[in-house]
Amino acid sequence: MTMKKNYDIKDPSLAEKGKLRIDWAGREMPVIKLIQQRFAKEKPLKGIRISACLHITTETANLALTLREGGADVILCASNPLSTQDDVAAALIDCGIPVNAIKGEDNETYYKHIITALEHKPQITMDDGADLVSTLHKEYTELADGVIGGTEETTTGVIRLRNIARAGKLSYPIVAVNDAQTKHFFDNRYGTGQSAIDGITRATNILWAGRKVVVCGYGWCGKGIAKRAQGMGAQVIVTEVDPIPALEAVMDGFQVMPLIKACRIGEVFITATGDMNVVDKVHFMHMKDGAIVANSGHFNVEINIPALESLAKSKRRVRPFVDEYKLRDGRHIYLLGEGRLINLAAAEGHPASVMDMSFANQALCVEYLVKMKGKLKPDVYPVPEEIDKEVGRLKLGSMNIAIDSLTAEQRQYLDSWELGT
Numbered sequence: 001m002t003m004k005k006n007y008d009i010k011d012p013s014l015a016e017k018g019k020l021r022i023d024w025a026g027r028e029m030p031v032i033k034l035i036q037q038r039f040a041k042e043k044p045l046k047g048i049r050i051s052a053c054l055h056i057t058t059e060t061a062n063l064a065l066t067l068r069e070g071g072a073d074v075i076l077c078a079s080n081p082l083s084t085q086d087d088v089a090a091a092l093i094d095c096g097i098p099v100n101a102i103k104g105e106d107n108e109t110y111y112k113h114i115i116t117a118l119e120h121k122p123q124i125t126m127d128d129g130a131d132l133v134s135t136l137h138k139e140y141t142e143l144a145d146g147v148i149g150g151t152e153e154t155t156t157g158v159i160r161l162r163n164i165a166r167a168g169k170l171s172y173p174i175v176a177v178n179d180a181q182t183k184h185f186f187d188n189r190y191g192t193g194q195s196a197i198d199g200i201t202r203a204t205n206i207l208w209a210g211r212k213v214v215v216c217g218y219g220w221c222g223k224g225i226a227k228r229a230q231g232m233g234a235q236v237i238v239t240e241v242d243p244i245p246a247l248e249a250v251m252d253g254f255q256v257m258p259l260i261k262a263c264r265i266g267e268v269f270i271t272a273t274g275d276m277n278v279v280d281k282v283h284f285m286h287m288k289d290g291a292i293v294a295n296s297g298h299f300n301v302e303i304n305i306p307a308l309e310s311l312a313k314s315k316r317r318v319r320p321f322v323d324e325y326k327l328r329d330g331r332h333i334y335l336l337g338e339g340r341l342i343n344l345a346a347a348e349g350h351p352a353s354v355m356d357m358s359f360a361n362q363a364l365c366v367e368y369l370v371k372m373k374g375k376l377k378p379d380v381y382p383v384p385e386e387i388d389k390e391v392g393r394l395k396l397g398s399m400n401i402a403i404d405s406l407t408a409e410q411r412q413y414l415d416s417w418e419l420g421t
């Protein structure tokens with residue numbers, strides 16, 4: 001009997017390069033390392049089949065190796081067609097972890113890879129954007145009975161899962177890792193803040209100082225991007241649809257205005273909303289010649305690319321990850337990374353130090369789901385507070401930072417109401 005090959009990568013000869021980079025990232029992931037050491041002793045995931053749809057990066061490799069140390073049988077596929085690091089995929093194959101991911105794969109290959117991961121018959125699903133879970137719920141419903149639970153990494157995925165749950169169609173419990181404080185406070189804000197600027201810099205080599213930058217969306221990612229762009233000397237304008245983050249942006253010192261006004265002023269546009277057609281045809285019609293447009297949100301729908309194409313006379317790739325659209329009126333607009341999340345398309349994604357916390361939450365939540373097998377109804381659950389706090393404690397410890405603890409008197413005071421003025 002011939003076994004079907006359960007992996008598909010670009011080039012196995014890249015493995016050595018990938019291993020060096022995985023080790024380098026591992027040096028910045030002390031919390032994952034501690035969990036890995038405990039998992040190696042306790043084997044809490046012994047024999048558990050995990051299908052993980054995550055960005056194939058050096059940090060994800062460290063997570064996959066940790067799950068494997070815990071006894072899990074892990075298969076990986078990409079959570080975005082353009083985020084895979086081909087050397088990391090090769091290194092993981094060398095370590096015996098099947099990976100289905102090729103940087104630049106087309107949509108058909110992307111879903112073929114997701115299906116290969118589902119053919120692993122997961123007991124745990126791990127997702128970043130909910131493409132794996134939604135495919136399972138649409139086309140592979142027979143697998144749901146065997147699934148203990150799942151985890152979801154990002155804001156957009158959590159929104160999609162809550163919509164499945166609201167429709168009464170979620171088949172098993174899923175923990176919203178994104179909603180842990182030790183995830184979105186740090187990964188979305190400082191991780192995306194730094195790496196989106198990094199991706200745009202690597203793609204274009206622009207000088208940020210003095211540049212007029214429009215950040216669409218002032219959520220966790222938008223706050224980070226706006227702050228880092230400002231730190232590089234850019235003049236930052238924020239656009240929002242929600243009055244509260246819009247007010248926050250005003251009081252953080254940014255100009256806030258509708259995009260229809262900002263599109264005439266901006267030189268670089270960065271979307272981070274989780275929404276669609278945020279930068280639309282009407283905005284392209286008013287942009288300055290030479291405007292650069294990039295997305296850092298999960299899906300490539302935030303920039304209306306078909307609308308841009310409809311306005312263009314010609315298109316050519318002028319640098320890796322930079323497409324020049326020449327409009328009929330003679331203006332040029334530069335779209336970065338095909339509108340896909342620019343930090344992973346043109347750079348290496350978030351720095352390992354911040355993914356250390358996100359993926360510590362992932363590993364501990366997988367352990368939690370296995371422990372809770374059969375006890376949770378199908379729904380979207382928050383990360384247990386003990387896990388969130390533990391990740392924070394371990395991260396501070398790894399930085400050699402100590403903090404105070406409550407005295408008995410303070411604890412009693414904070415638990416009481418009698419004492420006032």
Ligand SMILES: NC(=O)c1ccc[n+]([C@@H]2O[C@H](COP(=O)([O-])OP(=O)(O)OC[C@H]3O[C@@H](n4cnc5c(N)ncnc54)[C@H](O)[C@@H]3O)[C@@H](O)[C@H]2O)c1
Nearest residue numbers: 154155156217219220221240241242273274275296297298
């Ligand atoms: N690139 C990465 O590595 C990375 C990392 C984390 C999250 N993400 C993704 O980035 C996106 C944003 O995540 P977040 O955690 O910041 O979400 P969030 O919910 O904290 O913030 C999104 C903000 O966008 C605003 N918004 C929505 N529609 C808008 C519109 N049309 N114009 C202007 N503002 C609008 C919302 O009001 C909200 O304040 C999601 O798709 C998420 O999955 C990407």
